[in-house]
Amino acid sequence: MPYEPPTHRVERSIRALTGARVVAGIDEVGRGAWAGPVTVCAAVTGLRRPPEGLTDSKLLTPLRRTALAEVLTGWVTSYALGHASPEEIDTLGMTAALRLAASRALEGLPDRPDAVILDGKHDYLGPPWQVRTVIKGDQSCVAVAAASVIAKVRRDAMLAELAPEHPPFGFETNAGYPSPVHKTALEEHGPTPHHRRSWAFLDALPRWRHLKLPSHRDALAAEDLEEAGQLGMF
Known part of the structure; x- marks a missing residue:
């Protein structure tokens, strides 16, 4: 399906209105997963022409996404990654965990951004x-x-590295997100140390429900749980 390529329109607007010199774009992955960290990347690109085919990672095939990520890591002016662990998600709730991961990414950049473009509302x-x-x-x-x-590419690789430790869960293909294979493995084996134990998927697992931790129903977490429910995973 055709799509419009991304532009520097928003960045140019921010620069014109605020005088910002360094503008970072940030996006997250793993927010709706059952296992693994939530990962945020902060990227500074300047106003150069982007590589061919750049778009939202979800619109790319895995092979194209991986190839493009290799190009991007050399093309961007700078980038940094920040993660919040499942334990931090359980303890803080998703909104605070995202803030923590994003702050880690932004603070990892060589030059502190004057402004940030954040995906979403x-x-x-x-x-x-x-x-x-x-x-x-x-x-x-x-x-x-x-x-x-x-x-997306970096977090998928992290979950693939965990897959040999927990073969039934299919982390190498589902990256910790809801899937039939993932749900069946949870029913049979219970959560791994990489699962978010405050999440509602444990409510549907009678054998393992006692392991559930108190949940943090903040606005973002509620949206994630609703989306997973629409996938028929609860």
């Missing part, structure tokens, strides 16, 4: 960062699209 970052939220920013903004691809 929720500003989970807040002060002291100057944030512009953009719905579908991973499709329309070059820096956010680049962050989207790098974050």
Whole structure:
């Protein structure tokens, strides 16, 4: 299906209105997963022409996404990744965990950004960062699209590395997200140390329900659980 390539329109607007020199695009991956960290990439791209085919990582095939990520890591001006662990997600709730992961990514950049373009409608970052939220920013903004691809490829690789430790769960293919294989493995084996034990999927597993931790029903987590429910996983 054809799509419009991302542009620097939002970044140019921010630069013109605020005088910002360094503008970072950030995107997350893993928010709706049952296992693994939530990962945020912060990417600074300047105003150069992006690589051919750049778009939201979800619109790319795995092979194309991996190849593009290799190009992007050398093309961007700078990038950094931040993660929040399953334990941090359980303890803090998803909104605070995203803020933590994003802050780690932004603080990992060599130059502190003057402004941030954040994918979506929720500003989970807040002060002291100057944030512009953009719905579908991973499709329309070059820096956010680049962050989207790098974050997805890196997190998928992290989950694939965990797969040999937990073969029944299919982490190498589902990256910790809901899937029939993942659900069957949970029913038979219970959660691994990499699962988010405050999440509602444990409510549907009578053998393992006693392992569930108190949940944090913040706005973002509620959206994630609703989306997973629509997939028929609960």
